[in-house]
Amino acid sequence: MALRSNFSVLFASFRMRLMTITRYPGQLVMDIVIPIVFAYMPILLGRASGSNPAATFAANTGTSNYIGYMLIGASVFTLVNFAFWHVAYWLRWEQEAGTLEALYLVPTHRIWVVAGTALYSCLRGVFSALAAYLLGSLILDVNPFQGEVLLAFVFVLVGLIPLYSLTLLFGAVILKVKEANALVNLMQWGVSFFMGIFFPIAIFPPLLKAIALLFPPTWMTNGVRSALLGVGFFFNRWYLDLAVLWLFMLITPFLGYWVFSRTETSVRRHEGVGQF
């Protein structure tokens, strides 16, 4: 099929998802509220735990702005969460909606439909994360625009591609194991743990730290925190950390697509993708 037709499928899938979510405005509000509440838990625990929480926090993380630190972690968690639930769960979503068989019968490759879903997910994720960060900062009385705001945004944008590619890898696991709900739940928390949602990964033992560094969201979170709060880049220079994310960006889409395609072919040959 021509590239133009494929893009038309991509945008149709994007529009369909967007139209569906506009029917549930309460869900959109929750997308913004949840990260704020998430960040609020450790913040309140910290406030109750000693005479000078900011000083202890600074000694552990490199910044005394613990509100900003937690809000950034919770906002990036939203991005990770959306990526996993929308893309890794995509096949199950189509199964539940009863549209999977139709998708396999049309002449367009499924990758364009997933790409439309991913585009929708990115847009919704970035909007929710940004809104949660800004609103949370406003409610908790911190300045959201300190530091290098543009650089932070670059880290988010560059990090999104490897993040979504990672979900393709994980989508392959779901295709094989079937139990999508449980696996997506587990994985979103697993990635959040490794990326250091509320703490620096420096506290991990060496092996755990090495595993954490293999996850693009770890670089994305630290990049944003370093740009806004000055906690320190992994390689001390922003462009070196960004270069690592670029490297992820070049490798992971191909790896993700390759693994997903192979798994899908294998599953279709044996039990079939419709079984869940």
Next chain:
Amino acid sequence: MTDLENSKPSPKYSRIAAEWSAFWAMARKELIIMMRYPVNFIASFGQTFLIVAIFTLGGSMFFRISSAAGSQTGTSSGNPSGVVVYGFILFMFMGDTLWTIGYNVRNEQVQGTLEQLYLSPASKFASLVARVTNTLLWTGLLSVTAAALMTLMIGKLPVYNPWLGLYLLVMALSGTFGFGFIFAALTLRIKETAQTVANLLQFGLLVLCANFFPFSALPPFILFFSRLIPLAYAVDAFRSTMMGYPAGFPELAPFPVEFIITTLFGLLMPPLGYYLYRRAENYARKHGSLATY
């Protein structure tokens, strides 16, 4: 004929037997479904550990210098292990009793089996309660292991007055059971939106009932709303009792007052909740919306 009449069980006995039979059948069905998804089983365990680790490590950034792990700074509330662990245990159980009944009603709607269930003469009450039984057992196991992990990560866990603590836990759960029925009633009325409402309430209660932090950390404005929720008193009474009433605890009211509120909450909520559920159910049956979702 006389022999047959003599061999019949008394109406009271047969009613109890029928209730038990319906409860057992439904509990067994739920257990069979749980066993068919072993990955789900293992993943829920792993997920709990990860959530615990994330929040405790996040909280520990405020009271522990990581380069000297083990040395803790702060005051009586500086070591938050009691507050966090007991709050977490209550949160886990509350999650089961509050939402499981409603979610299951919705699942039956989605699977298309809710109408059939209501056409059968089996006890509706036993059927609803049975859905939570397996989850409660599973959560008990999860709570114990998660509490052990949290204790390892954030410090020694104080354990005082376990029997009184158990009584308060049972009363709190009984009260949330009542809430669970109300949520199930709401699910029948508002259908898909119930999911969003549940999410909102879950996070709202997490803050208002201060499961993961002391009430003293809440701003006065939010604390005002906490004082309006009986469950908040149950959380406070339970963890204060288990921690041996350290200075500043209980935080919301004197213990006798919290004890009375928790007991009344545990005794009154289930009948009230079930009454509201039956009303919603009758409404749905009259309007033919039982299977609509």
